[in-house]
Amino acid sequence: MDYKQRASAWLADPAIDETTKQQIRALASEPKELEDCFYRDLEFGTAGMRGVIGAGTNRMNRYMVRKATAGLASFLQEQGEAVCQKGVAIAYDSRRFSEDFARETAEVLCAAGIHAYLYESLRPVPMLSFAVRELGCAAGVIITASHNPKQYNGYKVYGPTGGQMEPEDADRVTAYIERIENLGSIQRMELAEAEKEGRLTWLGAELDDRYFARVKTVSLRPEVFGQVDKDFRVVYTPLHGSGSMPVQRALREAGVKGLAVVQEQAQPDPDFSTVRVPNPEEGDALKMAMALADREGADLCVGTDPDCDRMGLAVRDSQGGWRLLTGNQTGCILLNYILTARKLAGKLPENGAAVRSVVSTRMSDAIAAAFGVEMFTVLTGFKFIAGKIAEFEKTGSHQYLFGFEESFGYMAGPFVRDKDAVQASLLAVEAAAYYRMQGKTLLDALYELYEQYGYYLEGVKNFAFAGKEGMEKIAGIMTALRDNPPKELAGRRVLALRDYKRLVRITEGGEEAMEPPATNMLYFEIEGDQSFIIRPSGTEPKIKLYFGVRECSEEKAKACLDALIDDVVMRYMQA
Secondary structure, eight states, rough: HHHHHHHHHHHHTTOOHHHHHHHHHHGOOOOHHHHHHHSOOOOOOOBBEEEESSTTTTBHHHHHHHHHHHHHHHHHHHHHHHHHHHEEEEEESSSTHHHHHHHHHHHHHHTTOEEEEEEOOOHHHHHHHHHHHHHSSSSSEEEEEETSOEEEEEEEOOOTTTOOOOOEEEEEEEEHHOOOOGGGGGOOOOHHHHHHTTEEEEOOOOHHHHHHHHHEEEEEEEEHHSSSSTOOOOEOOOSSSTTTHHHHHHHHHOOOOOEEGGGGEEEEEEEOTSSSOOOOTTTTHHHHHHHHHHHTTTEEEEEEOOSSSOOEEEETTTSEEEEOHHHHHHHHHHHHHHHHHHHHHTTOTEEEEEEETTSOTTHHHHHHHTOOEEEEEOSSSHHHHHHHHHHHHHOOOEEEEEEEEETTEEEEOOSSSSOOOOOOOOOOHHHHHHHHTTOOOHHHHHHHHHHHHHEEEEEEEEEOOHHHHHHHHHHHHHHHHHHHSSSSSSSSEEEEEEEETTTEEEEEEEEEEEEEOSSSSSEEEETTEEEEEEOOOOOSSSEEEEEEEESSHHHHHHHHHHHHHHHHHHHHHHO
């Protein structure tokens, strides 16, 4: 069916409510918008599905949530009654309709004979991942669009390990979803009835306590909070999301006394009314936190995104201004802090391992090597870091110590299997307190790493292309670079091209095979220890560009990075 036929089918379907039908009729005068709403089904993948809230098959709404849940239910049912009884843990964040979609998810699962464990109020991604593992669930679902703008929501699915669903399993769920032709055939059970029938369990304080007991175990120097001077102060903002309760509780229970919270951003707000985008990666997201820190005399600002899996830091510099750390910089600071503390305590294992995504800084490799720790590189997506942890546990080959992504995601304690901004916030504040006792800031610690390992600087550029035409544009950019790769960039030779889709590394000498899994990503190795990586986002209609350089000084590194970015953007992103 084309988009018009799909829209007509929804208008004729008695399972679709009248309000939704009115929204579809209102799009008659906007054919491009109508096409974007119905030209495809919202894609389901290893990260579940994510999209703009609205009416249509390519939008986030109760019908697509029901359809996805019915597919998940069929996938679990094929594995037998025992798996169904393990149940599914369900959480949600502060976005529009998040609670409604979570309840819809529970209703469909319970009707299918699958036990639902539903949080009584909003909880973040790491607590959902923990719940899956702690309760021994067969799967988990959290309703969230992470750091996306307010018009988005999403449906994120986890496997029994607490990590995001494996690609093969996501494909099987997708196959079941695609078999559903009649939305009216999807059965639901009222939650009151489900609770009465023993198919629904509400989650709350008791499971929270178990999670926070484990969070405390990631602390490496818990005594510093009692030893640091009384003027040590930290400002925290949850950016209107689900991090408010867990981050504050973790820091206060750890003994952080000088904690101030941005009250204007402390309460859940689906409109994220005080920020342009609720993403600590964005430079302006921590403006209110920095203003409060100026009033409070604090030297550190911590911010988390709506589902509290990403954490950003702002550190006061020597001139009294603020420096926003990148995800790569924070990752290296935390990695070095963890390894140093473990070594000094005699707790650095001989088979220690850290894991980073392929688009994250190579400085972390140098830091790990200096401590005799092996750094593993995986594809983008924390599910691949979770997969490495599972591999270590199965083989006993390595002991996991830390994992991170440049996109502000970090995790030390493997009692969760996704980015955990609660853990990361605790470790960052602890590291800041430790360095303060030495008369240093986190920024000072970063520059000590640069002096030791070289000035690794990275840059990330995102280009959004909305709608069907945008998806075609992104595909065209990738095809052009794949079929006609540049021989030089910013005046330096391209030494090799790693094509992660074809799984080959191409040099002047020929091609060599790369190990799976495959993904649509190109990695250009450039002479002089530089790199350029490009890939379409897996969760948003955008293409992402990553740049990395290493030089002997910050000034030279900045100049080289700027030149590389300008050349690539001018050549490939201006058309």
